[in-house]
Amino acid sequence: MTADKVQAGAIDAAHIAANAIDATKLTVTAIDGKTITGAHIRTAATGRRLELAPPGATYPEMRFFPGWGGDYSxxxxxxxIAPGEATLVITSSQDAAASFRAQLQIGATLTRLNVMDQNAAQPKGGRLDIASSYGRYGYYAGSPATETFMHTDGTGVFYIRGRYLDEAQMDAYDAVSVGTTTIGGSGGTINYMWVLYPEPMAMLMGVVAMVRDGAAGSSCRGGITVTRGWLRH
Structure with a gap:
């Protein structure tokens, strides 16, 4: 071995003493400005640490480990995710029951915040979409049968998907109130109900209501009277 010639195989694990290379053997600028390829870089072997390009990672990835267990964000x-884009994805660790993760996807035309399953593979809760062509907030857990959301876009209108909760009382700022009630009485007894809303109701437009007689074999008689603030049947 000379300064300019090293025989093939001359340097291997059997010829390097333990601890031969450590912080005291590397100069301050030994890797400054150099390129490291194919390396798994970590700040510690266990415990609180940061790992860059860990083994098994499919995409460019950085993992953040807490001081316990093997869970990480x-x-x-x-x-x-989006053709032609490099989407930045931030994924939380699993919850204590190992059932959920939260994930934020940041792209050029769509940013999405979603509660996911434990593997961050399928939606499993609330969702927020901020897109170049629309905005949407709601809930999706993999089934259209339970999906609900409010959708807005550049047309200046919005729509809501889902079923309204059956409410017993209206609030001054309710956009829509849906409820059911039973009107009692029989024979010559007058049957009636009140559908009330307060006078300072925001964007007051008067009563917009539908009354349906749901009793088997009967029909609604006597008409419906509507005045400002109340409906009488």
Whole structure:
């Protein structure tokens, strides 16, 4: 071995003494400005640590480990979410019951915040979409049967998907109030009900209501009287 010649195989694990290379053997600028390829970089072997390009990672990835267990949150850049884009993805650790994760996807035309399953593979809760062409807030857990949301876009209108909760009392700022009631009485007894809303109701337009007779074999008689602030049947 000379200064300019090293025989092939001359340097291997059997020829390097333990601790031969450590912080005292590297100069301050030994890797300054250099390129490290194919490396798994971590700030510690266990406990609180940061890992860059860990083994098994599919995308450019950085993992953040707490001081306990093997659960972690991660930061990725992905090219499989939006064509032609490098989408930044931040995923939380699992919850204590290992049932959920939260995920934030930041793209050029769509930013999405979603509660996901434990593997961050499927939606499993609330969702917020901020897109270049629309905005949407709601809930989605993989089934259209339970999906609800409010959708807005550049047309200046919005729509709501889902069923309204059956309410017993209206509030001054309710946009829509839906409820059911039973009107009692029989024979010559007058049957009636009140559908009330307060006078300072926001955007007051008067009563807009539908009354349906749901009793089997009967029909609604006597008409419906509507005045400002109340409806009488």
């Amino acid at each position: 991660l930061l990725q850049t992905r090219d499989d």
